[in-house]
Amino acid sequence: MKKIYAFFVIGLFLCLGFSCSQKGKAPVNSFAEADSVMNPKYATGYQVRDSNGVRLVDVGKDYHFALVTADVDIPDGYTKVNVPIKNTICMTSLQLSNFTILDAHDVVKGLTGTKNLFNKDILQRVKDGRIVKIGMEGNFDTEMVLAANPDVIFISPSKRGGYDAIKETGITLVPHLGYQELDPLGQAEWIKFVGMFIGKEKEANEFFAGIESRYNELKEKASAATTRPTVLSGEMHYGNWHAVGGKNYLAQIFRDAGADYVINDEETSGENLEFEKMYSLAANADYWRILNSFPGEFSYEVLKASEPRNELFKAYKEKKVIYCNMKQTPYYEISPVEPDLLLKDFVAIFHPELVEAGYQPTFYYLLK
């Protein structure tokens, strides 16, 4: 047994070594005091302030951008970006959704791919060649990237990388960390971030204000509900359940919609659970949320055929599966920027009395 532990210890040190070496430079704050601070209210991934007429945007710990409209001096440690930008490349449908809402498809010159993409205008542009496909993360086609001639590229950094080749070309990479936000409104608020880059700040602010008020109003109503059903989420694949944690975006939406997610710790945003663990947590949950891409009509029979143990859950037996098919619904194109619609779908299921009669869900419906 000692040998086994030794292996784990070695592995652990290796991991630590890697994570330490990746820390970036700290921001440099030698510039004059900020004139005004305009930090987002819900989003935690970026911060904004104006200083001597320069818009300073800090993304995470390591990225600092100075948005300028004229040729002015900028503080050390910041990367200059001339706004409004004319050309850009998006890496995720979350980013693309920001451009769609702001009516700025003209700015988008490149995408990673068009799988599960519904927006007709975008598809047409890809077909015409006005938008190019640059390939998957980790395997970008640098020539296509250069051909799109972007001012900046919005990236969504994960472990697979492949950004070095693009960096070499001198194009500014701007991380769009919306996907890391744990609060649905925080994720939606990244539209303001994109708005600043493309010179549509006012539109973005107005749009977000509408989302915010509708979301909070509905949340208020749901919090007053007398019953709070419990929900489980996801599907088991090959004996493992990749479950979203209690700290996740989705868990937050469940809470805001007046329900409780079965994993109640606030620590993790996602973990792999064995069947038995998930089952012991969720066997008696009232509802079961499933989001997948299923060709054709999803049903309880399909759910059982995919994994015979699915029928053991109470939500299955009582036909309380909340379902959204990404093949039929533009889920990732709309839900991140309009979480109020998502919230309303859930409220309509958990507390039907709180929404108008005859409500037509946008994404999720109760599987018959």
Added chain:
Amino acid sequence: MIVILVVAIVVLTIVNLLLGSVDIPLKNVCRILFGDTSESEIWQNIIWKSRLPQALTAIVAGAGLAVSGLQMQTVFRNPLAGPSVLGISNGSALGVAFVVLLSGRIGGVALSRLGYLGDAAMSVAAIVGALAVMMLIVWIAQKVKGNVTLLIIGVMIGYLANAIIGVLKFLSPEEDVKAFVVWGLGSFSRVSGDEMILFVVLMCILLPLACLLVKPMNLLLLGDRYAANLGLNIRRARMLVIVSSGVLVAIVTAYCGPIMFIGLAVPHLARAIFRTSDHRILMPATALCGAALALVCNFIARMPGFEGALPVNSVTALVGAPVIAAVLFRRHRDEIGE
């Protein structure tokens, strides 16, 4: 020795039933196992529908892979041979890759619906892929004489399958690639219900059948000329052993994904423990060692603490490699002076 192994397997099975990411007290587990239905329904389902199928799957899969590895090592008289050496596991991976990665492209809806329903469709694809490669190998085995030639052709087929998988992966969207990668991690826990029963029954038929081949295998060890002089039809014997080994791997891979290492290493473990190369002993010994090692790995992968079950493939080598290296080292360290 065999008795000790059987006892070890029984003990390990019980350990596998007792421990998991959900805490169920010992006495409740016992009551459930003795058919007491007054226990919590959740616990009953965990024991009967999760832990027991997993333990049984591990036992038969471990035994099957180990026996298959032994057969390959004997036929090719090569200690580094294993179930994957003839490209048979690559063949099944290719089958699965076709279902998972190409489901959206070829045949459209029909095939990908199958892909969804399927864990079953994947099993079929894996078996078809593995058997196709095996038929090819058998056909080649009839044409070429040398074992080494056959071995090299097998390895080349494996590379070829891998290359095609690589191209498919490259052309596929990320989610599909991920599904395929997850399949490739191997797992004893994906089989349950009727499928598990079918799997166990199949293996319970195939393993004894494999044991019928011990005599020709013993003769093959003597070398082709000797064996032929003793009246063995070498070509036929070679083919039977390859088919038996291939079918075992195909079925295990179909249900558990490609499980590495056990097939290659366990025969060495069995030889070191039993100090014999007589297949009449070695065959059952290898099967039992394989089952025991698979149970140990399954238990370690699911030890409380790493909730969420580590991939079996990482554990088999991580745990198995040092153990087997240590056993071989202790048995053979003094031989250098002899």
